[in-house]
Amino acid sequence: MIAQGLEKRFGEFTAVNGIDFSIGRGESFGFLGPNGAGKTSTMRMVACMSPFTGGSLSVLGMDPMTEGPKIRARLGLVPQEDTLDEELSVLDNLLIYGRYFDLPKKEIRARAERLLEFAQLTERRNDKVEPLSGGMKRRLTIARSLISNPEVLILDEPTTGLDPQARHLLWDRLYRLKSEGVTLIITTHYMDEAEQLCDRLVVMDGGRIVAEGSPRGLIEQHSTREVVELRFAIDTQHEHAELVADLAIRTEVLPDRVLLYVEDGDATVAAVHARSVKVESALVRRSSLEDVFLHLTGRTLVD
Numbered sequence: 001m002i003a004q005g006l007e008k009r010f011g012e013f014t015a016v017n018g019i020d021f022s023i024g025r026g027e028s029f030g031f032l033g034p035n036g037a038g039k040t041s042t043m044r045m046v047a048c049m050s051p052f053t054g055g056s057l058s059v060l061g062m063d064p065m066t067e068g069p070k071i072r073a074r075l076g077l078v079p080q081e082d083t084l085d086e087e088l089s090v091l092d093n094l095l096i097y098g099r100y101f102d103l104p105k106k107e108i109r110a111r112a113e114r115l116l117e118f119a120q121l122t123e124r125r126n127d128k129v130e131p132l133s134g135g136m137k138r139r140l141t142i143a144r145s146l147i148s149n150p151e152v153l154i155l156d157e158p159t160t161g162l163d164p165q166a167r168h169l170l171w172d173r174l175y176r177l178k179s180e181g182v183t184l185i186i187t188t189h190y191m192d193e194a195e196q197l198c199d200r201l202v203v204m205d206g207g208r209i210v211a212e213g214s215p216r217g218l219i220e221q222h223s224t225r226e227v228v229e230l231r232f233a234i235d236t237q238h239e240h241a242e243l244v245a246d247l248a249i250r251t252e253v254l255p256d257r258v259l260l261y262v263e264d265g266d267a268t269v270a271a272v273h274a275r276s277v278k279v280e281s282a283l284v285r286r287s288s289l290e291d292v293f294l295h296l297t298g299r300t301l302v303d
Contacts, residue, residue, distance in 0.1 A: 001046070001152075001183075007054030008041045015041040017207035018055060025151075028174075028184040030194045030201030032289075034297050037204040039187045040156070046185065047154050048072050060151065073101070076150035080157040082137045086130035090121055090140055093129060098147040108147065115143040118173065135166025142173060152183040159193060171196055191290035205297045215289050222295055223287040224249050226265035230258045230272065231281045240277060247271050261287070 001023040008016040016038040023029045031039045044050035045057060048068040057064055059071045084093055094115060098108035116122045119139040129137065138158065145153060158174070159167040167190075174197060178184055188194055194201055195215040203211040203218070211218055228248070232240045241258045245251045247268050248260035262268045265284030272279060 001060070002058045003046075003055065004057075005055030006042070006045065006052055006057055008038070008045060008050065009053045014207055016045070016052075019202075019204070019207075019209045021202055021209065021212070023183060023185065025183055026178070026181045028178050028186065028197055028199045030198035031185070031187045031204060032189075032191075032194055032201055032293060033204035036206075037297070038207040039204055042204070043154060043156060043185070043187060047075060047077055073148065074151045076145035076148065076153040078142050078145050078153065078155040078158055080160065082141045084129045084137060084140060084144070087128065089126050089128055090132070091116065091125040093140060094144055094147055097144045101148045103148075111147055111149070115146055118146075118176070119143040120169070133166070135162050135169065138162060138166070138170060139173065142170070146177075150182070152185065153177060154185045156187050157189065158186065159188070159190065167193070191288060191293055195289050203293060203296050210296050211292070218292050219287050219289060222292045224261040225263045225287060226261075226268075227285055227287050227291060228260040228262055228265045228268050228272075229283040229285070230260065230279050231256065232258065232279060240279075243275065243277050244272050261291075 003019060003021050005018045005020065006016060007014065007018055019042070031042060033039045041050065045052045045064070046059060048059065048064040048071045051065060060074055062071050064071055085096070088096070091112060094112035095108055098111065116125055119142065121136060121140060121143070124132065124136065129140065132140070142155075142158070159170050162170065171193070174184060184197070186194070186197060198215060200212070200214055201218070202209045211222060213221065230240070230244070237253050237255070237258050241251055241253045244258070244260065248262050250261040252259040252261070260268055269282045269284060272282065
């Protein structure tokens, strides 16, 4: 999959502004960005649900503008919101969806049985969807998207609203798909999810790609090895930050704490104490993808 100078405009508004990316077969690729960054518009173009208005895009070696139906037949799509038929059983949701792909009934049933096992829903096969937990519904949505044996699976915020146990179980299912050669394209607001699932990713902001690389590579490029979180008395963060700013490569003052981006956190904490700076608490942690994300896109809430 290759995009060059890809654009999406809605009248005078440009949602996606000339982006380049490539996704290899069997790769797990992520799109990160705040609300309004252009992620959803990009995913809709990749999924052949929305035509692009500039640049070029090749999906599975085909042109979405002229070969959309052929491409869609080889894609699986997991939308952000579950669109299951809650009045039907778990099994029937799979069987009916399989008919959209003009598959023989015998083949649909065989695939549905395998997917129930894959999603760990075999024991709930005859239950209606409505009373299922959020995690079960999400696994069923993914199973349904796989009924056509897609080569590419597009997942929009796959674990939003799930508890940690359900998220980790879903991650395990996605690892299995990747090991079987399925290409995964993921948007997520969970930075730990991106670190766990993505081989490579891009960070989008304002319709543009502002960074690209592996999760670890982005951390090494845009952050430091460690971060020191210092908490001070209320409303004294700024004055204390001035006392320790020279100890860090980069300093960030938040309403409740001061972040020092450094290479050696323990040595930095020792240096802070050596200056007799009154600290209520100090925490040393590894830099994360979230640090990179907030550094590149800012901490301002976007509606």
